[in-house]
Each structure stands twice: as structure tokens, then as C-alpha cells.
Amino acid sequence: MQGLRSLAVLMVVVYHVFLDRVSGGVDVFLMISAFLLTLSFVRKVEGGRPLGLAGHWLHRFKRLLPAAAVTILGTLVAVGVLLPSSRWTAVIEQAWASLLYWQNWLLAAASVDYYARDDSLASPLQHFWSLSIQGQVFILWPLIFAAGAWLSRRLGWRYRTVLAVAFGAVFAGSLAFSVHETATNQAFAYFDTRARLWEFAAGSLLALALPYLRPARALRVVLGWTGVLAMLACGLVLPVGQAFPGAVALWPLLAAALVIVAGQTGAQVGADRVLSARPLVGLGNVSYALYLVHWPILTVYLATTDQARAGLGAGLAIIAASIGAAYLVTYLVETPLRRATWTEAAWWRMGTVVAACLLVVATPVAAWQLNIDRAARAAASGVSADNPGALALRPGYEAVGDPDAPTLPLATQLDLQWASLDHPCEGDLATADPLLELCRQTTPLTAPDKVVVLVGDSHAEQWLEALEPVAAQQNWQLVALLKGGCAFGEPTAPGQNPDCLDWLHAAKQYVLDVHPDAIFTVATAASPTGPDERLVTGYRDLVTEMTGLGIDVLGVRDNPRFAVDMYECVEQRGADPCEVDLDRALAPVSPAEALSGIPGFFPVDLTDRLCPGTACPPVIGNVYVYLDDNHLTADYAATLATDLRERLLAVTGW
Template sequence: MLAHAAAGPAGDLGSRASDPAVRGGWTFGEGRLVGVNTVATAVHERRFDGDSSADAAATRSGSTFRPDIEGLRAVAVVAVVLFHAGVPGLDGGYVGVDIFFVVSGFLITGMLWRDVSTTGTVGLARFYGARARRLLPVAGLVLVVTAFVSALLLPPLQARDVLGDEIASALYVGNYRFALHGTDYLAADAPPSPFQHYWSLGVEEQFYLLWPGLIVGAAVLVRHLARRRGTAATASAMPYVLVLALVAAASFAVSLAWTDTLPPWAFFSLPSRAWELAAGGLVALSAPGWRRLPSTVAAVVGWAGLALLVLACTRLGETTPYPGTAALLPVLGTVLVIGSGCAASRLGVGRGLSLSPIRAVGRVSYSWYLWHWPVLLLVPALLGHSLDLSGRLGAVALSAGLAVLTLHLVENPVRFAARLRDSASRSLALGAAVTAVAVCTGLVLLVARPVPVGHGAAAADLTVTAASPVATPSVDPHDAEVQQLTAQVQTAVTQSAATPEVPSNLSPSLADAPADKPGVFVNGCVRSWLEVGQSECVSGEPASTTTVALVGDSHAAMWDPALESAAEQRHWRLETMGKVTCPLLDLPITSPYLGREYTECEQWRGQILERLQAERPQLIVLSMSRRYGGDFGFTMYGPAWLDSLTRVVARLRATGAAVLVLGPVPDPHSTVPTCLSAHLDDATACSPPRPVAVNAAGVAAEAAATAAGGGQYADLTDLFCTADRCPVIVGRNLVFRDDNHLTLEHALALTPVVTALAERALATH
């Protein structure tokens, strides 16, 4: 399940996941995940057909305006906005999206039902014209403004990715783009997008496209059955209730399954969210029953619903698998509040929600939602630093001001323009024009913001030559070889640390870096979160009598190119066994991605240990990320970590194998390609100081723990850092493809050193 899809960060775009302000973006990295519940508005109308003013007493169809629903919109948007701002105590404020979905389902289904019950069909042109007039002008305005500001403020590489989000959001398919990113483990720790909140507008638009067809289809079916029986079709809501109930049941089943197996798709997609919209629709179709509730009962029901919403906002959090069963809390709460409002009750919750100040917030909720997220993300980029709580609240206030201006200058004038209200075709043409402008804006800015390329002098390849033989009997030749090769790399690292400009022949290029990954990440050798077992991933010389096993998480897999090259040169059989965010250490582990105990990791560990005991390789190379935090149930370099390392090394040594533990690579503390794209003339701005990038005390403790278990430890720090700094470019090689994994090219360049380390370990076998 999802560990929580909370909304996006309220602070600096480059904030770490440990920052309490960071709540966004599907960000996955080895040992760090921030699931992001970026919540969007459900943009329902003030009246059922979306054309009346806020104070209209009734619509043309005779529907009574519901001021309490306007107030409920205020509750939803305030919960979302304050959650995004990182206000303490509202860890579940992301449920505002569920409130909006239920409200939208209630209002739209009610309108469609009235059409079909009185005319036998739905006025599709009028329906879609009203939606276009209501939603698209404001959404398009925010898209265009945010796109321009993003292109100006964000690093070029990030800006280009964000502009892709803008185009997808303008076409209302951004939710599926974000779902795809969320399921790509190596799309990891990318900063959240200023357009990520448009995911639920995508869900809404897809709902608007499909819902009328569902209602019309049900009407056709009712008429067909009536003709077969030789009776007149009735205006009963029951057939539609049955259809929506089936949709809700199927969607809820999908939501439960995907929350456990495909969390990003469960969170972002219409199939897993349709049940929430259907729940609102069922309230609309059963409104006569709700109206018959006694006043006292209706009051109790409404206040109970509000209590459930408060409970959801305060008790749910980032670690809650979502939506899944947890979404029942806000959905049921919203259903009870809306349903109770169908019955007049002097003491009901609707009286409080209908207060003028609350309704005023509800009226501005759509525009406020659209503005608050990009403001929270882009203001830190403008100021050059992250925001504290007071700064984030100031950004929220700024977005509220923009929302008020947008309401009065754009939203209401367009929405109530007589020429548009009287012509569905003109409304649809307006919507198409707004969409075209938003898409073209993204395309033009992509051309204006080209792929960043280094313009420094071309740099030489990182070339590590064979070490000279050592004739001194007192010096171990393997130690001497490792030292000589390390010294060659250190010389190149020192030279690169003094070179500020990004070379013109950087490899891989900044644009290609995100796709630069070893084949083991795509051929099944590295198991994903839910996968267990291990396929036969063999390279080198399969028939060799010398077997080397590379085992660990993605930080083990990133060394596969170097060890595969070594295996080919030394005629070894290399077996790669990896699983994301799953170190081989025997520690209880929780998956922030799944939001629960990581049983798949524990099962995989057992399977790998049994396999190693059965196959008895000559050398086991163990590697893992050192970025695991407390959200995994343990911390790096702590007593539990070190004790587990000793136990695992001893257990692996008991198989008869030599054990080599690879130390950590430096932590660059930024997404390196993105950072460099903004500092083409000063790569040192992206190269962290050595004490920041490397935990020297932790490395020393791991070395001692490995030795205690009978293994060898390779401190890799000198392969990456000078005494002062850890450059992110060495020679012409880009060192990191993201914020923690090596590029394939740089791993291959270090093959001679890795080979020497493996041979030294094998010499002790």
C-alpha cells in the first residue's frame, strides 16, 4: 500500500524528504521516499447546473441552492491548503480531495438525473459547455502563468520536465503521467511538480466525459427493458442507483487492490477513485430518503459526518496506505454531511457551514486551490531559500489574494457572461481555445528553454591503467594494486574538483542522465517492491568455476556494470541479486512506499540467503544504500545496523565464500543533472563538501563491524572525494544519474579498481 500519498511539499523544491515541509511529488529514492498526496479541487458548482450566482435561491430546474455545500468546499480547501503548508496537526489534510470528489459526484449526478428523468436524455452540449465555462478559463490561466514562472525560475532540466507536466495537465491526463513516474523506482527523488495538483482535475474531467454516457446508457437500458415488458418507462431512480452501486463496488475493489500493489495508480487514477464520485451520486439519487430523516436524527448524522472529517484530517498521515480503506473515513463523513443537509434541521451542521465567512471561502476555493500549490513551490525558488512555517503561511495568504482576484476578474465574468451562457457552442469553443493556448505555451517554452549542454573545454576520459607490480615482499601485492589504482582515480578527482565548467563532452549528457541505468534495472534482475524470488541473472562466463555474487539493493545493482566487465575480463561467473530498498541485513523493515511491513523484502532476503548457501559462490559482494531513515524502522550506522552487518557477514562467510562489503558513495544532496543544468559555469556549486557527503565515522564503524564478521570492507571515499570536496564530474564522466545512483559510464570507468578489490577478496578465499 501507499506510504502515504500525501500532498506536495510546502517548502523549497530541493528540500530533503526529512524536511517536515516536504509532502510532495512521488519521490522515491533508495532509503527515502516521500509519497505525495497532492490533492486537487473537485470544482463543483454553486448550483447543480453550474450557472447560478452564489445567492440564487433556485435553479431553472427547480433545485434549491445548498449553501452548506459551499461551506463544505471551504472545509475541503482549507484542509488541503494548510496541509500543504505543513501546519502541525493536519497530517491528514489531504483528504480534502475526497471531500471534493464526493461533492462533485453528488452535484453532477443530481443534475444529470434531473435531465434524464424529465427529458429521457442528457443535454450533452449544454452540460459540457457549462463545464468548459466553469473550469477551463481559470485552470488555463494558472497553467500559463505557472509555466512561464517555472521556465524562468527553475533549473533548465527541471523546467523542461515541468513543462511536460504542464502540457499533460492542460490535456487533463496529468494524473496518468504522475502515476507512471510514481511506479518508476529510478525516477526517484525528483522534486515535485508545480502542476502535480492538477492530477485530480484530470480525474474530474475524465469523470465528466464518462458519467453522462453512463447515465444515458442506463436510461436507454431502462427504456429497452420497459419496451420488452410492454410497459411505460418510469422515472424511478432505482436503476441508476443499481448502476452506480456496481460502479462504486468495482472501483472500490480496484482501489483496494491497487493500494496494495500499485500505490501510485491507486492514488492518481479514475478507476480507483470513481467510487468516491459514485458515493456522492448515490446520495443525490437517494435524496428523497434523506429528506425524510427527522430533524434531530439529521442533525446527529451531519455532526457525526463532520466529526469523521476532522478525525480523518488529524489522525491519518503520510504513513497511511491511501486511498484503500482509509478513504472510507472522509468519504463516509462527506456523505453524512451532504445527506443530512437534504433534511432541514435547525441544529444541523449545515447551519454552521452556511455562515457567510465560510461560504466566502467556499466561493474562492477553486481558484485558491489552483494558485496555492505553485505559489508554495515557486516562492522558495524566487527567494533562493526554503520557507519556514510563517513563510509558508505567507505564501498561502498570497495565493488566497490571487484567488480572490481571479474569482472577480476571470472566473465569475466568464462563467456568467450572457453570450457564453446562452450558447453551448461558444462555451465549448472557449474551452478548446483555452486548452490550445495552454498546450502551445508549454510547447513554445520547451523550444525557448533548450536542453542544457555544458560549454566548458572537452575533458579527457577517466582512464585507469594497470598497476605496476610490487617487488617488496612486505607489501601485499593486492593491497598495493588497490592503492595504486585508487591513487590514479584520486588524481583525476582532484583535477576535476578544480575545474568549474561543465565539459562540452559530458557523458552521459545532462538530458540523457535520467535514462542512464544498467540493464539489471529493466530485465528483472533487480526485483521491484512487490516482487520476490530471483531469476537467474548471470553474466561474465556462465560456465566458470569461479562464481561471484553481487547482492543488495539498488546501490548494489549500480555496481553491476563494473563487476560484469570484471567478470568478462577475469572469466568469472557473475550472479546479480537485487531488490529495491531492501538491504540484505536482517533488520525488521517497513516500506514507506507500501505503507506497511515490508514482508516482500524479508521473504526475498530469506530466499537469497538460502540460494547463496546452496550455490556456495567463491565471493559475495554486498552493497546497499546508506540513505535509509527512521521511516524504514531503523537508522543508518546505528547499533542495530552495525550488529546486523556483522551477523550477515558472518553468515555469508559460513557458506565458505569470501565477503566484500562496498562502502557508500558520497551523498550529493541534490539531483545532480538538474543542479548542473543551472550551474553550467560552476559545477562546484553542485559538489558537496566531503564532511557533508560522507559520514566518516559511520564508514569506520562499518569497517570494524565487517571485520568482526570475517569480511573485507572497501572504503570508496577516495574514489570520489578530495580531502575537501566530492566533485560530481570526474574527467568527462557525470558521476550521478540522479541524487544517489552512479551513472553507468562512471561505474564502468571504475572497473579496474572494482576488479582489484574483488581479486583481493578472492585471494583470502
């Protein structure tokens, strides 16, 4: 069993380091954990011993938390010293989630969050998702064992029979759910505990069935090698990453099950002879720690060297360093605490170890988080004078701020750089369509001069910080209909994003029903690879229809998009090397100008406030212009309010 564990962890490590693929090794770990847990509880119940759930849980987490705490602390130190500060907030959030066994749900939410920063998907603590699921199952499974024991006494059934029915139901239900969710929302399903329960149930069912599975020795030799080879091939022969955890995850689980069923054959040519070899068994003893430490070492190395994948030499060094660190964590931290008999003498002693592990991580994480919040509040206190942003480009501007003031927004505040309106849509502006449940508006006005609906994707949303003060000054009722990734164009246009069709139809119908004075939209779409700027898909048809109905269309030109994260570029290289020539970022003339002859369409272009002169700098007026590779920061957008107001009024004549 230890040899099988070592094989699984080696698959995980090697596939991560060299192939950047899913190996199926984690799935094997999940199944093995339930297999061993089931054997333990069945022996207790059949031996007439008390289950002692509280003691079991304390004992379990006393063994798991020390190595996890050391790994989290070491990772935080490495992140603080080696990674840019734009990564800190996400890693701190994941440190909390990892410590409290909630990491999988945090990553699941980020996987479907259009606004989540990309670096969260390469977090040095990302791998704690599987340990979080295990922790949740380690709480749930003993409850099933206890309920099964109670039912067994009440119904007069054999305990194994009750458990077989229970875990069979979990297996069937969770697998069906997993197949469906993987097909419809694979990114979320990958981290969803519910879509993984069947893998644990498979291990429990195997534990219950194993005493009745007694194939001949020759057949067990074949089963053992078949299982080993199938495990190694998973993810190598067939890329399965985008298909997990659906039915394809049966592959590594069945492969591992064959190895377990084969068991100890005693044959000279059996797979068990290899898996029982001393080096593999020794590696199996540190497999938990190896899984913990290898991912932070790999991701921090890749981040500091700005590489997508480790080369052969670096990869071997990473694996060697990971194995060395795993032995240190196991034999200096995990094993001494596990063998310390005094910790097992009373429940409160085990609880003390668990609490100490939690506190040793929670204390520095909370302190770091508090310091970040204090720095953010201090930096924001001088924003108007010290951080003029686009106001510094206006004629006659004179700098009066502190030249040493920090550039805003701070890297630790990037997740807050999205504006929103304060009120849900109500009254005549309300909608019952569930697709538009996030409809928002400014404070309701009894007699607005105009009703303006801002509608579109994140590139429309980023203008809220500039448009909202304009609406307040002009007595406009502002409404926001937004969906990330869905630029507003005619839904029936050829080439329209199929993931956006339902929302686009709903948003268009809302505009037709409300019939506002105007809609504020993004008219063009820039390209991150060059000046291949174009009109938003279906935009011309939409403009023609809306203006024909008497609804004005305000079409703002898109901002430049880039091949790199501009914020991180400045952190690593400074502002000047990150500038991009204007003629490489946008078309010489805005494609929206081709629609300027349509009555009721008003193009708005603030390119000169994003790219003054011939270049597009990442910092203007001591404010970061971009929060990533294509979105404006809310801090910079706020400084564009005056320019936006002047140009809107000039082009519309309002």
C-alpha cells in the same frame, strides 16, 4: 452548496499551509462533483431531454481547462525562474500528466518507485492528482448514466432504481478494494482512481436519495452543525493522512452529506445561515481556482526559502495571495469563457476552446523539453576529456579538457542515472521465480572465465556502470539481481527488513542454484547522520555460508550518505560549502575488514576515490559524485571502472 465548497477548499488550503496534513476537503469535493453531475443527468433523462454526451464532455472540459492551463503555465514560469534545474524534468513530466488528466497515475507509480527522486513528492503540480481523477470520472459517469437510461427502457425499471443499483455496486466494490489496497499499499491507493470511485458513487447515491430524505427542521439544524463540525475536525482531531482513502474517508463524506441533507433550514441558528453568507458563497465561486493556485504558490515559496513549513505571517500571506490569484483566474479567464455564448453555439466551437487550452500549454512544454534534450546531447559529446571524474585522481593525470565545460550529469538528466544490463536472464541463468522477474545479464558468453552475480539493493546497482566494463574486459558473465531498499544479507538474520524477506530468500536460492564463481555485494551500510557505519544486516552469516560452499564474495564498502541532497546543495550553494568531512561520513576503518580472515571473502574499498584526502566533495573531475543524498551518479561510477578492476584483481588474485 457554494458555502460548503468554500468550507472544503479552506480546509484544504489551511491544512496544507499550516498543518501539512490531509483535511478530507478534497474528498468532499469529489463527492460534491458527482452529486451535482447526477442531479443534472437525472433531470435530463426524467425530463425526456437527450443526454448529448459529446456536447456534455466538450462543455465540461471547456469549463475546466482554461483555469488549469493558466495555472500550469504560471507554475512552469515560476519553476523555470525560481527552482533549481534538477526539478525541471519532473515538473515538465507532471505538466503533461496534469494537462492530460493522468497526474494521479504518474504519482501512484512514483509512490512505489524506490528510485523516484524525493522532490517529485513535493511537486508544485502534485495537487492535480484529484483533478485528474475527477476528469476520468467526468468521462466515465456519463457513460453509466447513458447505460442506465438504456437499461431502464429495456427492463421497464425506474431510472433512479437502475442508477441506485449501479452506483451501489460501484460504491461497495470500490470501497472494498480501497480498504484492501489502503491496508496493503496505501501510497499507491491514495492516487488510485479505482480506490476513489466509491467517493463519487456516494455523491451519486446521495443525489438519488435526497428527495426521500425529509427530516424535521429541528433535526436538520442538528445535522447541519454536526456535519460542519465533523468536517472541520477531520484530520485535526485524528491524523488520517496515512489511512486515506480507506474506510476512514467516510468521515468527511458523511459529514458533508449531513450538511447537504440538512439543506436550507431557514432557522436563525442553522449551519446553512453561515454557509449561505455572502463571503463564503463568493469564495465558493472561486473554490476551483483557489484549489488550483494555492499549492504552486505554497510549494514554490517553501522551495525558494528552503523551509519545511510556512510560519504564521508567511502562511497568511500565501493564503491571501492564493485567494487574490483565484479571483483573477476566475473572473479574467474562467468566467468570460463560460459566459461567452458563442462558444456554446456549436460543438466545434467548444472543441476549439478545448484544443486551444491544450495547445497553449503543450507548445511551450514541448519546446522546453526539446531544449533540455538538446543541451544534454551537447554536454555529453565531450564527456571523456571534459569530465574525467575519478580518473582525475589517478597518478599522473593531466587535465586536457575544456575548463568551462558543464558539470555532468546535467540536472535534467538525473532520472537517467541508473545503469542496467541489456539482456534478461536466460539459459542456465534463467529463473521462473516471479520475485526475480527483473533478473538481467550481460550478453550471453559461450565460455565465460567467471560467472559473477551482482545482488542487492540500489547501492549495489549503482556499481553496475563500473563493474560491467570490468566484466567485459575479463570475459566474465555478469548477472544482476536487484531490489531497491533490500541490501543482500542472510534472510533469517535478526532485524532483517520484513519488506525484503521474500525477495532475499528468492535471491539467495537463485545464487545457490546457479552457484556462480562469485557474488558482488555491498558489505556495509553508512549512516546519513554520522560515522555510524555497520555491516549489512545478516552479512557475516551470508558470507560464511557462501564461501563455505565455494562461492567467493566480493564485498564493496558503502559510499557516504548525507543529510541533504548533495546535487541540489551544489546547485544552490556551490561545491565547496557542500563538502563533508570524511570522519563525519564513514567509520575510521571499514567494518568489512573484520571479515577479511574468512577464505573466499574479498573486501573492496574505493573510499579514497569518493573522499580523497579528508573530505567527501560533491564534485570530482567535473562530474557530480552523487545524484541525491546517498546514491552515486552513473556518470561518476563509470569513471571508477579502472580503479575497480585493479582493486578486484589485486585482492582476489584472479
